[in-house]
Amino acid sequence: MADRPRRVQDARATKPVAGRHQPAPAPPEHELARLQRQVGNRVVADFVTSLAVQRLKEGDGPSHDVGVIQQQLNLVSGVARLAITGRFDPETTAAAKAFQRKLIAEKVAGVVEDGIVDGVTHAQLKSRAPSVTISGTDTVVVGPGNTQVPLNPALGTHKQLQAGAKGVAVKELQDRLNHSGATTGKKLVIDGIFGTKTDAALKEFQTSVKVAANGVADPGTWAKLETAGAAGQGHVEFDWREEVEGVKNVGLRAAYDWKLSKTALSISVGITFTKKQAGVDAKISQWLSDIKEIWSTFKAVNHSDPKKKSMNLDFKAVRGGGDHAVDVFRFDPALPKKQRGDSRSNSGTWYTIDPRRSMAPHEFGHLIGLADEYNRTEDHYVATTGEEPDVADPAGVAADGTKLATNIKANLPLTDVLAAPIAASDDKRWGAKLAAVVNGALGEKQGGFSRFVAQQYAKANAGASVYNDIQAAFNAKAVTGFQENFRLAVTPFLYSNKSLMGTMETTPAKGGGGLKAADHEHPIEPRHVQPYVNLLAREWTLQTGAADVWKPERR
Helix, strand or coil: CCCCCCCCCCHHHHCCCCCCCCCCCCCCCCHHHHHHHHHCHHHHHHHHHHHHHCCECCCCCCCHHHHHHHHHHHHHCCCCCCCCCCCCCHHHHHHHHHHHHHHHHCCCCCCCCCCCECHHHHHHHHHHCCEEEECCEEEEECCCCCCCCCCCHHHCCCCCECCCCECHHHHHHHHHHHHCCCCCCCCCCCCCECCHHHHHHHHHHHHHCCCCCCCCECHHHHHHHHHHCCCCEEEEEEEEEEEECCEEEEEEEEEEEEEECCCEEEEEEEEEEEECCCCCHHHHHHHHHHHHHHHCCEEEEECCCCCCCEEEEEEEEEECCCCEEEEEECCCCCCCHHHHHHCCCECCEEECCCCCCCHHHHHHHHHCCCCCCCCECHHHHHHHHCECCCCECCCCCHHHHHHHHHHHHHCCCCCCCCCCCCCCCCCCCCCHHHHHHHHHHHCCCCEHHHHHHHHHHHHHCCCCCHHHHHHHHHHHCCCCCCCHHHHHHHHHHCECCCCCCCCCCCCHHHCCCCCCCCCCCCCCCHHHHHHHHHHHHHHHHHHHCCCCCEEEEEC
Protein backbone atom coordinates (compact mmCIF):
# COMPACT_ATOMS: atom_id res chain seq x y z
CA MET A 1 0.00 0.00 0.00
CA ALA A 2 1.33 3.45 -0.93
CA ASP A 3 1.96 5.91 1.87
CA ARG A 4 -0.63 8.61 2.34
CA PRO A 5 0.60 12.05 1.14
CA ARG A 6 1.84 14.14 4.03
CA ARG A 7 -0.11 17.36 4.57
CA VAL A 8 2.12 20.42 4.43
CA GLN A 9 0.88 23.09 6.85
CA ASP A 10 1.30 26.81 6.45
CA ALA A 11 3.76 28.03 9.05
CA ARG A 12 1.21 30.65 10.10
CA ALA A 13 -1.25 27.92 11.10
CA THR A 14 1.12 26.70 13.78
CA LYS A 15 0.90 29.91 15.84
CA PRO A 16 -1.15 29.70 19.05
CA VAL A 17 -4.65 31.15 18.86
CA ALA A 18 -6.18 32.50 22.06
CA GLY A 19 -8.94 30.37 23.52
CA ARG A 20 -8.26 27.44 21.26
CA HIS A 21 -6.91 23.99 22.39
CA GLN A 22 -3.46 23.41 20.90
CA PRO A 23 -2.36 19.85 19.89
CA ALA A 24 0.84 18.51 21.46
CA PRO A 25 3.86 18.72 19.17
CA ALA A 26 4.52 15.46 17.25
CA PRO A 27 7.40 13.39 18.67
CA PRO A 28 10.46 13.11 16.45
CA GLU A 29 10.22 10.26 13.96
CA HIS A 30 12.25 7.16 14.92
CA GLU A 31 15.03 6.37 12.46
CA LEU A 32 13.72 2.79 11.93
CA ALA A 33 10.20 4.12 11.28
CA ARG A 34 11.58 6.63 8.80
CA LEU A 35 13.50 3.82 7.04
CA GLN A 36 10.35 1.68 6.91
CA ARG A 37 8.42 4.57 5.43
CA GLN A 38 11.06 5.16 2.78
CA VAL A 39 11.86 1.64 1.58
CA GLY A 40 9.03 -0.53 2.91
CA ASN A 41 8.48 -2.84 5.87
CA ARG A 42 9.60 -6.06 4.17
CA VAL A 43 12.97 -4.64 3.11
CA VAL A 44 13.60 -3.34 6.61
CA ALA A 45 12.53 -6.64 8.18
CA ASP A 46 14.95 -8.56 5.93
CA PHE A 47 17.71 -6.09 6.76
CA VAL A 48 17.14 -6.40 10.50
CA THR A 49 17.05 -10.20 10.24
CA SER A 50 20.34 -10.19 8.34
CA LEU A 51 21.91 -8.07 11.05
CA ALA A 52 20.72 -10.51 13.73
CA VAL A 53 22.15 -13.50 11.87
CA GLN A 54 25.43 -11.67 11.35
CA ARG A 55 26.19 -11.48 15.09
CA LEU A 56 25.77 -14.58 17.21
CA LYS A 57 27.61 -15.29 20.43
CA GLU A 58 27.63 -17.53 23.47
CA GLY A 59 24.25 -17.62 25.19
CA ASP A 60 22.26 -17.01 22.01
CA GLY A 61 19.56 -19.41 20.90
CA PRO A 62 17.96 -21.79 20.76
CA SER A 63 17.48 -20.92 17.10
CA HIS A 64 17.80 -22.33 13.62
CA ASP A 65 20.51 -19.78 12.80
CA VAL A 66 22.76 -21.02 15.62
CA GLY A 67 22.15 -24.59 14.47
CA VAL A 68 23.31 -23.76 10.94
CA ILE A 69 26.48 -22.16 12.34
CA GLN A 70 27.13 -25.35 14.33
CA GLN A 71 26.73 -27.38 11.12
CA GLN A 72 29.20 -25.11 9.35
CA LEU A 73 31.72 -25.17 12.20
CA ASN A 74 31.64 -28.97 12.17
CA LEU A 75 33.02 -28.85 8.65
CA VAL A 76 35.68 -26.17 9.02
CA SER A 77 36.72 -25.74 12.68
CA GLY A 78 38.92 -28.83 13.00
CA VAL A 79 37.79 -29.53 16.57
CA ALA A 80 35.44 -32.15 18.02
CA ARG A 81 31.99 -32.33 16.43
CA LEU A 82 29.36 -30.04 17.86
CA ALA A 83 25.91 -31.30 18.71
CA ILE A 84 23.44 -29.46 16.47
CA THR A 85 21.40 -28.09 19.37
CA GLY A 86 20.76 -24.57 18.08
CA ARG A 87 22.22 -23.22 21.35
CA PHE A 88 25.41 -21.17 21.27
CA ASP A 89 27.16 -23.00 24.10
CA PRO A 90 30.81 -22.91 25.28
CA GLU A 91 31.67 -25.73 22.87
CA THR A 92 30.37 -23.63 19.98
CA THR A 93 32.44 -20.69 21.19
CA ALA A 94 35.55 -22.88 21.27
CA ALA A 95 34.87 -24.12 17.74
CA ALA A 96 34.32 -20.55 16.52
CA LYS A 97 37.62 -19.47 18.08
CA ALA A 98 39.41 -22.41 16.45
CA PHE A 99 38.03 -21.34 13.08
CA GLN A 100 39.02 -17.74 13.70
CA ARG A 101 42.58 -18.86 14.54
CA LYS A 102 42.70 -20.56 11.14
CA LEU A 103 41.54 -17.38 9.44
CA ILE A 104 44.09 -15.28 11.32
CA ALA A 105 46.85 -17.74 10.34
CA GLU A 106 45.74 -17.31 6.73
CA LYS A 107 45.99 -13.54 7.22
CA VAL A 108 42.30 -12.95 6.52
CA ALA A 109 41.70 -9.29 7.35
CA GLY A 110 39.22 -8.17 9.98
CA VAL A 111 39.16 -11.36 12.09
CA VAL A 112 39.38 -11.34 15.89
CA GLU A 113 39.60 -14.49 17.99
CA ASP A 114 36.62 -13.72 20.19
CA GLY A 115 34.26 -16.66 19.48
CA ILE A 116 31.60 -14.28 18.12
CA VAL A 117 30.22 -15.16 14.71
CA ASP A 118 29.70 -11.90 12.87
CA GLY A 119 31.13 -9.90 9.99
CA VAL A 120 34.10 -11.59 8.34
CA THR A 121 33.82 -14.74 10.45
CA HIS A 122 30.24 -15.29 9.35
CA ALA A 123 31.02 -14.49 5.71
CA GLN A 124 33.91 -16.98 5.73
CA LEU A 125 31.71 -19.66 7.29
CA LYS A 126 29.07 -19.22 4.59
CA SER A 127 31.72 -19.28 1.88
CA ARG A 128 33.65 -22.34 3.11
CA ALA A 129 30.69 -24.36 4.37
CA PRO A 130 27.65 -23.19 2.44
CA SER A 131 24.28 -24.27 3.75
CA VAL A 132 22.12 -25.84 1.06
CA THR A 133 18.57 -27.14 0.98
CA ILE A 134 18.23 -30.85 0.34
CA SER A 135 14.79 -32.44 0.39
CA GLY A 136 13.32 -29.44 2.12
CA THR A 137 15.90 -29.17 4.93
CA ASP A 138 18.94 -26.92 5.37
CA THR A 139 22.21 -28.71 5.87
CA VAL A 140 25.92 -28.52 5.12
CA VAL A 141 27.32 -31.03 2.66
CA VAL A 142 30.55 -32.60 3.88
CA GLY A 143 31.22 -34.94 0.96
CA PRO A 144 29.53 -37.37 -1.42
CA GLY A 145 28.65 -39.83 1.36
CA ASN A 146 29.35 -43.54 1.50
CA THR A 147 26.01 -44.95 0.44
CA GLN A 148 27.46 -48.28 -0.64
CA VAL A 149 29.93 -49.79 1.81
CA PRO A 150 30.78 -53.51 1.77
CA LEU A 151 30.84 -55.22 5.15
CA ASN A 152 34.36 -56.46 4.44
CA PRO A 153 36.08 -54.32 1.79
CA ALA A 154 39.06 -56.70 1.73
CA LEU A 155 36.83 -59.35 0.15
CA GLY A 156 36.09 -57.07 -2.79
CA THR A 157 32.86 -57.01 -4.77
CA HIS A 158 33.26 -60.08 -6.99
CA LYS A 159 32.23 -63.69 -6.86
CA GLN A 160 35.02 -66.19 -6.35
CA LEU A 161 35.20 -68.15 -9.59
CA GLN A 162 36.85 -71.33 -10.76
CA ALA A 163 36.47 -73.97 -13.45
CA GLY A 164 32.81 -74.88 -14.01
CA ALA A 165 31.38 -71.46 -13.12
CA LYS A 166 28.94 -69.74 -15.48
CA GLY A 167 27.28 -66.36 -15.88
CA VAL A 168 27.96 -62.65 -16.24
CA ALA A 169 30.74 -62.74 -13.64
CA VAL A 170 32.64 -65.18 -15.86
CA LYS A 171 32.09 -62.90 -18.87
CA GLU A 172 33.69 -60.08 -16.93
CA LEU A 173 36.62 -62.33 -16.04
CA GLN A 174 37.12 -63.33 -19.68
CA ASP A 175 36.84 -59.73 -20.87
CA ARG A 176 39.43 -58.49 -18.39
CA LEU A 177 41.81 -61.32 -19.20
CA ASN A 178 41.53 -60.46 -22.91
CA HIS A 179 42.45 -56.82 -22.21
CA SER A 180 45.09 -57.43 -19.54
CA GLY A 181 47.98 -57.83 -21.99
CA ALA A 182 49.30 -60.62 -19.83
CA THR A 183 47.94 -63.62 -21.73
CA THR A 184 49.24 -65.13 -24.98
CA GLY A 185 47.51 -66.92 -27.80
CA LYS A 186 43.97 -66.34 -29.06
CA LYS A 187 41.53 -64.15 -27.22
CA LEU A 188 38.94 -65.92 -25.10
CA VAL A 189 35.39 -66.18 -26.40
CA ILE A 190 33.16 -64.14 -24.09
CA ASP A 191 30.63 -66.89 -23.47
CA GLY A 192 30.33 -66.85 -19.67
CA ILE A 193 31.58 -70.45 -19.34
CA PHE A 194 34.65 -71.07 -17.20
CA GLY A 195 36.28 -73.83 -19.26
CA THR A 196 39.82 -75.06 -19.80
CA LYS A 197 40.90 -72.08 -21.93
CA THR A 198 39.67 -69.60 -19.34
CA ASP A 199 41.42 -71.62 -16.64
CA ALA A 200 44.71 -71.57 -18.55
CA ALA A 201 44.44 -67.84 -19.30
CA LEU A 202 43.70 -67.05 -15.66
CA LYS A 203 46.71 -69.05 -14.44
CA GLU A 204 48.91 -67.27 -16.96
CA PHE A 205 47.66 -63.91 -15.71
CA GLN A 206 48.18 -64.89 -12.06
CA THR A 207 51.76 -65.86 -12.80
CA SER A 208 52.39 -62.50 -14.49
CA VAL A 209 51.12 -60.49 -11.49
CA LYS A 210 52.80 -62.74 -8.93
CA VAL A 211 49.78 -64.23 -7.16
CA ALA A 212 49.13 -67.93 -6.59
CA ALA A 213 48.53 -69.48 -10.02
CA ASN A 214 45.72 -71.74 -8.83
CA GLY A 215 43.07 -70.94 -11.44
CA VAL A 216 40.77 -69.40 -8.81
CA ALA A 217 39.54 -65.83 -9.29
CA ASP A 218 39.71 -64.81 -5.61
CA PRO A 219 39.75 -61.29 -4.10
CA GLY A 220 43.49 -60.88 -4.60
CA THR A 221 43.29 -61.88 -8.25
CA TRP A 222 40.24 -59.68 -8.90
CA ALA A 223 42.05 -56.68 -7.42
CA LYS A 224 44.80 -57.16 -10.00
CA LEU A 225 42.34 -57.75 -12.85
CA GLU A 226 40.40 -54.55 -12.14
CA THR A 227 43.51 -52.45 -12.82
CA ALA A 228 44.93 -54.56 -15.65
CA GLY A 229 42.12 -54.73 -18.18
CA ALA A 230 38.80 -53.11 -19.02
CA ALA A 231 35.48 -54.91 -19.29
CA GLY A 232 32.20 -54.02 -20.95
CA GLN A 233 30.05 -55.94 -18.49
CA GLY A 234 30.26 -57.53 -15.10
CA HIS A 235 28.70 -58.67 -11.87
CA VAL A 236 28.95 -57.06 -8.43
CA GLU A 237 28.24 -58.91 -5.22
CA PHE A 238 29.01 -58.10 -1.58
CA ASP A 239 27.57 -58.23 1.94
CA TRP A 240 26.56 -55.00 3.67
CA ARG A 241 25.19 -54.17 7.12
CA GLU A 242 23.73 -51.15 8.89
CA GLU A 243 22.41 -50.12 12.31
CA VAL A 244 18.97 -48.56 12.16
CA GLU A 245 16.44 -47.65 14.87
CA GLY A 246 18.82 -49.05 17.46
CA VAL A 247 18.95 -52.49 15.84
CA LYS A 248 22.37 -53.77 14.83
CA ASN A 249 23.45 -56.04 11.99
CA VAL A 250 20.65 -55.17 9.58
CA GLY A 251 21.45 -55.80 5.93
CA LEU A 252 21.86 -58.44 3.25
CA ARG A 253 23.93 -59.47 0.25
CA ALA A 254 23.88 -56.97 -2.61
CA ALA A 255 24.06 -58.31 -6.15
CA TYR A 256 23.57 -56.85 -9.62
CA ASP A 257 24.83 -57.08 -13.21
CA TRP A 258 26.17 -54.11 -15.14
CA LYS A 259 26.75 -53.46 -18.83
CA LEU A 260 28.47 -50.53 -20.47
CA SER A 261 27.57 -49.32 -23.96
CA LYS A 262 28.57 -46.19 -25.88
CA THR A 263 25.63 -44.26 -24.46
CA ALA A 264 24.68 -45.79 -21.12
CA LEU A 265 25.59 -47.83 -18.08
CA SER A 266 22.89 -50.39 -17.31
CA ILE A 267 22.37 -51.83 -13.82
CA SER A 268 20.17 -54.94 -13.77
CA VAL A 269 18.89 -56.98 -10.83
CA GLY A 270 17.32 -60.39 -11.26
CA ILE A 271 14.59 -61.08 -8.69
CA THR A 272 12.83 -64.39 -8.24
CA PHE A 273 9.37 -63.56 -6.90
CA THR A 274 7.75 -66.36 -4.89
CA LYS A 275 3.99 -65.74 -4.77
CA LYS A 276 2.77 -66.68 -1.29
CA GLN A 277 -0.80 -65.52 -1.90
CA ALA A 278 -2.94 -65.28 -5.03
CA GLY A 279 -3.67 -62.08 -6.93
CA VAL A 280 -0.23 -60.47 -6.77
CA ASP A 281 0.94 -60.56 -10.41
CA ALA A 282 -0.34 -57.12 -11.41
CA LYS A 283 1.40 -55.52 -8.46
CA ILE A 284 4.70 -57.19 -9.33
CA SER A 285 4.51 -55.67 -12.81
CA GLN A 286 3.80 -52.27 -11.27
CA TRP A 287 6.78 -52.62 -8.94
CA LEU A 288 9.14 -53.36 -11.84
CA SER A 289 7.84 -50.32 -13.69
CA ASP A 290 8.19 -48.08 -10.63
CA ILE A 291 11.81 -49.15 -10.10
CA LYS A 292 12.77 -48.26 -13.65
CA GLU A 293 10.86 -44.97 -13.66
CA ILE A 294 12.24 -43.67 -10.39
CA TRP A 295 15.84 -44.86 -10.62
CA SER A 296 16.57 -44.16 -14.29
CA THR A 297 16.54 -40.38 -13.89
CA PHE A 298 20.28 -39.70 -13.80
CA LYS A 299 23.21 -39.44 -16.14
CA ALA A 300 26.98 -39.48 -15.65
CA VAL A 301 28.64 -36.33 -16.99
CA ASN A 302 32.31 -36.10 -17.97
CA HIS A 303 33.46 -32.84 -16.39
CA SER A 304 36.90 -33.20 -17.95
CA ASP A 305 35.35 -32.96 -21.40
CA PRO A 306 34.72 -29.40 -22.71
CA LYS A 307 31.59 -30.76 -24.40
CA LYS A 308 30.44 -32.42 -21.16
CA LYS A 309 29.95 -35.85 -22.69
CA SER A 310 27.30 -37.78 -20.76
CA MET A 311 26.05 -41.33 -20.43
CA ASN A 312 22.67 -42.35 -19.03
CA LEU A 313 22.40 -44.48 -15.92
CA ASP A 314 19.67 -47.07 -16.54
CA PHE A 315 18.38 -49.21 -13.67
CA LYS A 316 15.96 -52.11 -13.91
CA ALA A 317 14.71 -55.14 -12.02
CA VAL A 318 13.77 -58.25 -14.00
CA ARG A 319 11.82 -61.35 -13.07
CA GLY A 320 13.91 -64.42 -12.44
CA GLY A 321 17.61 -64.94 -11.94
CA GLY A 322 19.66 -65.81 -8.93
CA ASP A 323 20.53 -62.35 -7.62
CA HIS A 324 17.69 -62.11 -5.11
CA ALA A 325 14.59 -63.92 -3.87
CA VAL A 326 11.49 -62.05 -2.66
CA ASP A 327 8.37 -63.54 -1.08
CA VAL A 328 5.20 -61.74 -2.20
CA PHE A 329 2.06 -61.55 -0.03
CA ARG A 330 -1.07 -59.46 -0.37
CA PHE A 331 -0.73 -58.69 3.35
CA ASP A 332 1.05 -59.92 6.46
CA PRO A 333 -0.90 -63.04 7.51
CA ALA A 334 0.29 -62.63 11.09
CA LEU A 335 -1.63 -59.36 11.52
CA PRO A 336 -5.29 -59.09 12.56
CA LYS A 337 -7.65 -58.20 9.70
CA LYS A 338 -8.04 -54.58 10.81
CA GLN A 339 -4.26 -54.10 10.88
CA ARG A 340 -3.39 -55.62 7.51
CA GLY A 341 -2.87 -52.17 6.07
CA ASP A 342 0.15 -51.86 8.38
CA SER A 343 1.97 -54.72 6.66
CA ARG A 344 5.54 -53.48 6.38
CA SER A 345 7.69 -54.72 3.52
CA ASN A 346 11.41 -55.45 3.80
CA SER A 347 14.07 -56.54 1.35
CA GLY A 348 12.95 -60.17 1.30
CA THR A 349 9.18 -59.81 1.77
CA TRP A 350 6.97 -57.44 -0.23
CA TYR A 351 3.25 -56.83 0.44
CA THR A 352 0.90 -55.75 -2.33
CA ILE A 353 -1.39 -54.04 0.21
CA ASP A 354 1.37 -51.50 0.81
CA PRO A 355 0.07 -48.38 -1.03
CA ARG A 356 3.43 -46.59 -1.29
CA ARG A 357 4.80 -46.52 -4.80
CA SER A 358 8.14 -45.85 -3.12
CA MET A 359 8.26 -49.31 -1.56
CA ALA A 360 9.74 -51.30 -4.44
CA PRO A 361 12.24 -48.58 -5.47
CA HIS A 362 13.32 -48.25 -1.83
CA GLU A 363 13.88 -51.97 -1.39
CA PHE A 364 15.57 -52.12 -4.80
CA GLY A 365 18.12 -49.68 -3.39
CA HIS A 366 18.91 -52.17 -0.64
CA LEU A 367 19.27 -54.99 -3.19
CA ILE A 368 22.01 -53.03 -4.94
CA GLY A 369 23.78 -52.30 -1.67
CA LEU A 370 22.53 -48.93 -0.42
CA ALA A 371 21.93 -48.27 3.27
CA ASP A 372 19.04 -46.44 4.92
CA GLU A 373 19.36 -42.81 5.92
CA TYR A 374 16.75 -42.67 8.66
CA ASN A 375 17.14 -43.23 12.39
CA ARG A 376 20.89 -43.63 12.25
CA THR A 377 23.54 -42.78 14.80
CA GLU A 378 25.30 -39.48 14.15
CA ASP A 379 28.55 -41.04 12.89
CA HIS A 380 26.69 -43.44 10.61
CA TYR A 381 24.42 -40.67 9.37
CA VAL A 382 27.21 -38.28 8.43
CA ALA A 383 29.25 -41.05 6.81
CA THR A 384 26.29 -42.38 4.84
CA THR A 385 24.78 -39.10 3.66
CA GLY A 386 27.79 -36.78 3.59
CA GLU A 387 25.54 -34.17 5.25
CA GLU A 388 25.25 -32.54 8.62
CA PRO A 389 22.10 -33.55 10.53
CA ASP A 390 19.19 -31.17 10.04
CA VAL A 391 18.73 -28.53 12.75
CA ALA A 392 15.01 -29.33 12.94
CA ASP A 393 13.30 -27.91 16.07
CA PRO A 394 15.73 -26.57 18.71
CA ALA A 395 13.04 -24.95 20.90
CA GLY A 396 12.76 -26.04 24.50
CA VAL A 397 13.46 -24.95 28.06
CA ALA A 398 16.99 -25.82 29.13
CA ALA A 399 15.94 -26.84 32.64
CA ASP A 400 13.40 -29.27 31.16
CA GLY A 401 16.12 -30.87 29.04
CA THR A 402 18.41 -31.32 32.01
CA LYS A 403 15.57 -32.80 34.08
CA LEU A 404 14.67 -35.24 31.29
CA ALA A 405 18.28 -36.40 31.05
CA THR A 406 18.18 -37.13 34.80
CA ASN A 407 14.89 -39.03 34.49
CA ILE A 408 16.26 -41.18 31.68
CA LYS A 409 19.27 -42.15 33.78
CA ALA A 410 16.94 -43.01 36.68
CA ASN A 411 15.24 -45.60 34.46
CA LEU A 412 18.47 -47.33 33.40
CA PRO A 413 18.87 -50.29 33.63
CA LEU A 414 15.23 -50.90 32.70
CA THR A 415 13.05 -50.73 35.77
CA ASP A 416 10.02 -52.68 34.49
CA VAL A 417 8.79 -55.62 36.55
CA LEU A 418 7.35 -58.25 34.22
CA ALA A 419 5.08 -61.10 35.16
CA ALA A 420 5.97 -64.54 33.84
CA PRO A 421 6.21 -65.80 31.22
CA ILE A 422 8.91 -63.57 29.76
CA ALA A 423 9.78 -64.07 26.10
CA ALA A 424 13.23 -65.40 25.31
CA SER A 425 13.89 -62.31 23.22
CA ASP A 426 12.18 -59.06 22.22
CA ASP A 427 9.46 -59.24 24.89
CA LYS A 428 7.14 -56.34 24.03
CA ARG A 429 6.72 -55.29 27.67
CA TRP A 430 10.32 -54.38 28.41
CA GLY A 431 11.10 -50.67 28.47
CA ALA A 432 7.53 -49.39 28.81
CA LYS A 433 8.47 -47.05 31.67
CA LEU A 434 11.51 -45.65 29.89
CA ALA A 435 9.61 -45.25 26.61
CA ALA A 436 6.92 -43.29 28.49
CA VAL A 437 9.55 -40.96 29.97
CA VAL A 438 11.25 -40.26 26.62
CA ASN A 439 8.20 -40.28 24.39
CA GLY A 440 6.10 -38.29 26.83
CA ALA A 441 8.63 -35.44 26.71
CA LEU A 442 9.99 -35.62 23.17
CA GLY A 443 7.55 -37.70 21.18
CA GLU A 444 9.47 -38.99 18.17
CA LYS A 445 10.83 -35.54 17.37
CA GLN A 446 14.44 -35.47 16.27
CA GLY A 447 16.35 -32.22 16.25
CA GLY A 448 17.97 -29.53 18.32
CA PHE A 449 16.19 -30.03 21.63
CA SER A 450 16.55 -33.83 21.61
CA ARG A 451 20.26 -33.37 20.92
CA PHE A 452 20.41 -30.92 23.81
CA VAL A 453 18.95 -33.59 26.10
CA ALA A 454 21.59 -36.06 24.86
CA GLN A 455 24.27 -33.44 25.47
CA GLN A 456 23.08 -32.87 29.05
CA TYR A 457 23.00 -36.63 29.64
CA ALA A 458 26.62 -36.91 28.49
CA LYS A 459 27.72 -34.03 30.74
CA ALA A 460 26.04 -35.60 33.77
CA ASN A 461 27.35 -39.12 33.08
CA ALA A 462 31.05 -38.81 32.27
CA GLY A 463 30.52 -38.43 28.54
CA ALA A 464 28.22 -41.44 28.16
CA SER A 465 25.96 -41.66 25.11
CA VAL A 466 22.27 -41.72 25.98
CA TYR A 467 21.62 -43.73 22.82
CA ASN A 468 24.27 -46.34 23.66
CA ASP A 469 23.08 -46.61 27.26
CA ILE A 470 19.45 -47.11 26.21
CA GLN A 471 20.46 -49.66 23.60
CA ALA A 472 22.58 -51.57 26.14
CA ALA A 473 19.71 -51.58 28.65
CA PHE A 474 17.32 -53.16 26.14
CA ASN A 475 19.94 -55.58 24.87
CA ALA A 476 20.51 -56.72 28.49
CA LYS A 477 16.86 -57.84 28.49
CA ALA A 478 17.29 -59.71 25.18
CA VAL A 479 15.58 -56.99 23.18
CA THR A 480 17.59 -56.70 19.97
CA GLY A 481 14.89 -56.38 17.29
CA PHE A 482 12.38 -53.72 16.28
CA GLN A 483 10.47 -53.79 19.57
CA GLU A 484 8.16 -50.78 19.94
CA ASN A 485 9.34 -49.49 23.33
CA PHE A 486 12.93 -49.76 22.14
CA ARG A 487 12.07 -47.73 19.05
CA LEU A 488 10.23 -45.03 21.02
CA ALA A 489 13.09 -44.70 23.51
CA VAL A 490 15.91 -44.28 20.98
CA THR A 491 14.27 -42.49 18.02
CA PRO A 492 14.67 -38.90 19.34
CA PHE A 493 18.41 -39.47 19.79
CA LEU A 494 19.02 -40.60 16.22
CA TYR A 495 19.23 -38.72 12.94
CA SER A 496 17.01 -38.97 9.90
CA ASN A 497 16.96 -37.58 6.41
CA LYS A 498 14.26 -37.52 3.80
CA SER A 499 16.10 -38.48 0.66
CA LEU A 500 16.69 -42.13 -0.06
CA MET A 501 15.27 -44.37 -2.72
CA GLY A 502 12.10 -43.21 -3.95
CA THR A 503 8.66 -41.72 -4.18
CA MET A 504 7.01 -40.60 -7.36
CA GLU A 505 5.78 -37.48 -5.58
CA THR A 506 9.19 -36.27 -4.38
CA THR A 507 11.50 -37.37 -7.16
CA PRO A 508 12.87 -34.08 -8.55
CA ALA A 509 12.94 -35.44 -12.10
CA LYS A 510 9.19 -36.03 -11.81
CA GLY A 511 8.37 -32.49 -10.82
CA GLY A 512 8.36 -32.83 -7.04
CA GLY A 513 11.44 -30.67 -6.61
CA GLY A 514 12.91 -32.83 -3.84
CA LEU A 515 10.19 -31.86 -1.40
CA LYS A 516 10.35 -33.13 2.17
CA ALA A 517 8.44 -36.36 2.65
CA ALA A 518 7.50 -38.72 5.46
CA ASP A 519 9.86 -41.41 6.75
CA HIS A 520 10.56 -44.06 4.14
CA GLU A 521 9.14 -41.72 1.45
CA HIS A 522 12.34 -40.53 -0.13
CA PRO A 523 13.54 -39.13 -3.45
CA ILE A 524 16.83 -40.38 -4.83
CA GLU A 525 19.73 -37.95 -4.66
CA PRO A 526 22.85 -37.90 -6.88
CA ARG A 527 24.97 -39.46 -4.15
CA HIS A 528 22.90 -42.64 -4.34
CA VAL A 529 24.07 -43.30 -7.90
CA GLN A 530 27.66 -42.18 -7.26
CA PRO A 531 28.94 -45.78 -6.84
CA TYR A 532 27.77 -46.58 -10.37
CA VAL A 533 29.33 -43.41 -11.76
CA ASN A 534 32.58 -44.53 -10.09
CA LEU A 535 32.27 -47.88 -11.86
CA LEU A 536 31.78 -46.14 -15.19
CA ALA A 537 34.74 -43.83 -14.55
CA ARG A 538 36.99 -46.78 -13.73
CA GLU A 539 36.16 -48.57 -16.97
CA TRP A 540 36.47 -45.33 -18.97
CA THR A 541 40.00 -44.83 -17.65
CA LEU A 542 40.96 -48.43 -18.43
CA GLN A 543 39.59 -48.11 -21.96
CA THR A 544 40.93 -44.65 -22.84
CA GLY A 545 43.81 -44.06 -20.45
CA ALA A 546 42.20 -40.76 -19.45
CA ALA A 547 41.53 -40.26 -15.72
CA ASP A 548 38.52 -38.04 -16.40
CA VAL A 549 36.19 -36.77 -13.69
CA TRP A 550 32.63 -38.06 -14.00
CA LYS A 551 29.79 -36.78 -11.82
CA PRO A 552 26.11 -37.75 -11.47
CA GLU A 553 23.51 -35.26 -12.62
CA ARG A 554 19.80 -35.39 -13.24
CA ARG A 555 18.77 -35.88 -16.83
